[in-house]
Amino acid sequence: MTKSQLQSLAKIHGTPVVIIDHDVIRENYAAFKKHLPKVQCYYAVKANAEPAIVRTLYKAGASFDVASLPEFMLVYENIRRLPPKAQQDFIWDKIIYANPTKPKETLQELDRYKPLVTYDNLTELKKIRQYAPHAGVVLRLRVPNTGSMVELSSKFGCDAGEAVDLIVAAFKMGLVVEGLSFHVGSQCTNFENFVQALNMAAAVMQEAKSRGHEIKILDIGGGFPAPYNPHVKPISALAKKINAEIDRLFAKDIQILAEPGRFLVATAATSVARIIGKARRDGKTCYYIDDSVYHTFSGIIFDHCQYHLKAFKPGKTEICAVFGQTCDALDTISLSEELPALEIEDLVYSENIGAYSSASATWFNGFPPAKIVHVNE
Ligand SMILES: *Cc1c(COP(=O)(O)O)cnc(C)c1O
Secondary structure, three states: OHHHHHHHHHHHOOOOOEEEEEEHHHHEEEEEEEHOHHHHHHHHHOOOOOOHHHHHHHHHEEEEOOOOOOOOOOHHHHOOOOOOOOHHHHHHHHHHEEOOOHHHHHHHHHHOOOOOEEEEOOHHHHHHHHHOOOOOEEEEEHHHHHHHHEOOOOOOOHHHHHHHHHHHHOOOOOOOEEEOOOOEEOOOOHHHHHHHHHEEEEEEEEHHHHHOOOEEEEEEEOOOOOOOOOOOOOOOHHHHHHHHHHHHHOOOOOEEEOOOOOHHHHHEEEEEEEEEEEEOOEEEEEEEEOOOOOOOOHHHHHHOOOOEEEEOOOOOOOEEEEOOOOOOOOOEEEEEEEEEEOOOOOEEEEEOOOOHHHHHHHOOOHOOEEEEEEEEO
C-alpha cells in the first residue's frame, strides 16, 4: 500500500481503520510454500479470524488450524460454500483443532466431523475418548521456546519422557494417534528451537515405532517470524534448517504440516488513526489517537509486540508519546515515538499490524473496534 492509497482509504472509510491487503497474504503464502514445499500449510485462524482471510487462503491452497468451536465453524462455513477440492478427507485435509484443552461440549459438537484434535495429558485423552470417540488425535510435545516473543511451553505440551506412554495409552483406549505436534513459541527468531523440536519429535516417533505404533503426521506448529524489524532472518533461512532436519530425521513418506499464523497475515495490514488530542507533559509532546491498546493496538499488551507509528506529513521528527483514546493509563501505545510536529486531525499509520491485533480488540470504554477494509480480495 502506498501512502496516498492509505490516505485516500482513510478519507473514504474514516478512522480508525485497518486495511488488509490480500495480495500480501497471497505473497506470504506463496513464500511459505516455495521454501517449505513438503509442508502443508494450516493457517492458525486465531492470528486474524476475518472470514475474507480464510477464503483467500483457502483459494490459495491452505488448510486451517482452529482453537475453538466458533473458529471451527467459521472455517467450515466459509470453505463449505467454495468449490470443493478434496471433499473425501474434508476435515483432516482442511482443519486441525489444535487447542490441547477442550470443553466436553466442544468435543461432543466436533465428534460428528471426525476431527483431528490435539492432547497433551491423560485427563484430556479420557475426555476425548468419552465425548469425541470418532476423533483422530495428535500428541502435543513440549519443546524449548527460548527467545520467542510469545512463550507457550509453560502452558502446553507433554514432556518428552512421558510422550510414548501417552501415545500407548491412546491406542489402548481405542483411539488412533495420527500425529505428533509442537510449537516453538510465537515470533520465533531463534531457529535452534525448531532444530531441537524436530530432533525431540523424531526421537519420540522412533520409540513409539519400537513399541509398535507408527505415527504418520508431524505437525511443526507455528512460530514462523514476521519481519517486524530488519534483524529478523528471512523464511528462506529458517526453511533451510527445517528442510535439512526433516530430510535427515524422518521417513520419506511422513506427512508434514505447519500452523503459521503471524507469518501469513502480520505484514498484510496497516492501521490508520487520527490525532484527536495533543498535550505537553514533562517536556514531551503527547499525542492522543482514535485507536487504543484495547483495540487495534491490543497486541502491545497480549502479544508483547511493539508497533511504531509513522506520519504522512514530512518534517523533522522529535521524540514524543502516543496514547490511545480510552480513559485508562495502561492505554499507552508508546512513550518514545519519532514523529514530526502534528496537529489535531492529522493522520498516523502503523504497518505490519495484521496478526494478534484486530483479533484481540475489545469494545472497552464504549469505543468500537476499528473498521476493517479489505483490498485486492
Ligand atoms: C497460536 C498458535 C499457532 C500460530 O502461531 P504463530 O506464532 O502465529 O505462527 C499455531 N498453532 C497453535 C497450536 C497455536 O496456538
